[in-house]
Amino acid sequence: MLQEYLAAQRATLLGIAARLVAHESPSGDKARCDALVTLLAERFAALGTVERHANPAGGDHVLVRVAAPGTPAGAPPALVLCHYDTVWPAGTVATRPFHVEGDTAYGPGLYDMKASIAMAELALRAVAALGLSLARPVILLITSDEEIGSPSSRALIEATATGCAHTLVLEPPIEPAGALKTARKGIGMFTIAISGRAAHAGVEPEKGASAITELAHQILALNALADPAQGTTINVGLVRGGSGRNVVPAEALMEVDVRAWTSAEAARLEGAIRSLAPVTPGVSLAVAGGFNRPPLERTPAGAALFAQAQALGATLGLALHEGASGGGSDGNFTAALGVPTLDGLGAPGAGAHAAHEQISVSGALQRAALLALLLTRL
Ligand SMILES: [Zn+2]
Structure with a gap:
């Protein structure tokens, strides 16, 4: 029933998606983001109680509470997580507008993840239109800065996830099979600033202390912290330093990306990076940063949530697979609180953060049916 209803919503899905894409929403562009928030608040007003959470530093966040009549008072809600910000600067849509070719729809931010917002709206509408009952209250949170x-x-x-029964994250799935995600790496971002002492490289180099030589030592020390067998990675992704060829460099700096599957590995990395010690006499290190997202570890409860979704998906004819991602999402936060979290429930497609960003329209409608089923059964 859900599948038939949603399969007939192709034009509606594309209409919503076209409007969401046309409202460009680069992270941090408050005026543009807030204009989209106004549209979202209007669209979801018929489906639940809309709260607009102010964010002075960027677009506001939208929270929609959907009641589940007939469920016990105080039943823990299901949290559905979306974000409306995109990586695309304003003006991108003019050069690459929303368009549809056959079963594929294109547009900046469509796959990651404006199609997901349209799917959430359609899923909630389907539940209401078909007279189905939500298994528990639903909180849909659409944020501006993922x-x-x-x-x-x-x-x-x-704060929202605390007390929720589970979290469903509508980030894109893992292609090519459209796998759902029960694990994601935690992500650390560190900046290491190195201070040495400048001197003339020809006249009195012995009076200097090279921050760049120290940088080289520290890059190798950092690389040695990686553990490929455990999937723990380190990437020194940016370096800069020095002031000229003939000057012993007084300053150098690097930015480091570190990732790990487990909080134990994240803690090991964080401790090791914070205790890095200079090897060059006269040089000092200043380490800033830390883990921005904790790992989304595969837990028995998360695996059980996937198994339930897989069984429900099978009733719709969907063969759902389980996967893991080296990238992070807002699901990392909810999982770290102990809330079972299932990620990758967005539309099948390709090209996240890339010019060929696209979704499968029929796939999005199937996944909207899956979401509606999860909300009525889990
Ligand atoms: Zn995303």
Whole structure:
């Protein structure tokens, strides 16, 4: 029933998606983001109680509470997580507008993840239109800053997830099979600033202390912290330093990306990086940063949630697979609170953060049916 209803919603899905894409929403662009928030608040007003959570540093966040009549008072809700910000600067849509070719729809931010917002709306509408009952209240949270690490929304996400039964994250699945995600790496971002002492490289180099030589030592020390067998990675992704060829460099700096599957590994890395010690006499290190997202560890409860979704998906003819991602999402925050979290429930497609970003329209409608089924059964 759900599948037939949603399969007939192709034009509606594309209409919503076209409007969401046309409202460009680069992270941090408050005026543009807030204009989209106004549209979202209007669209979801018929489905639940809409709260607009102010964010002075960027777009506001949208929270929709959908009641589940007939369920016991105080039943823990299901949390559905989306974000409306995109990595695309304003003006991208003019050069690459929303369009549809056959079963494929294209547009900046469509796959990651404006199609997901349209799917959430359609799923909730389907439940109401078909007279189905939600298994528990639903909280739909649509945030404005996932693509920049969720600096403003993190506290709201954590406060909202606390007390929820589970979290369903509508990030894109893992292609090519469209696998759902029960694990994601935690992500650490560190900046290491090195201070040495400048001197003339020809006249009195012995009076200097090279920050760049020290940088080289520290890069190798950092690389040695990786553990490929455990999937723990270190990437020194940016370096800079020095002031000229003939000057012993007084300053150098690097930015480091570290990732790990488990909180134990994250703690090991964080401790090791914070205790890095200079090897060059006269040089000092200053380490800033830390783990921005904790690992989304595969837990028995998370695996059980996937198994339930897989069984429900099978009733719709969907063969759902389980996967893991080296990238992070807001699901990392909810999982770290102990809330079972299933990620990758967005539309099948391709090209996240890339110019060929696209979704399968029929796939999005199937996944909207799956979401509606999860909300009525889990
Ligand atoms: Zn995303």
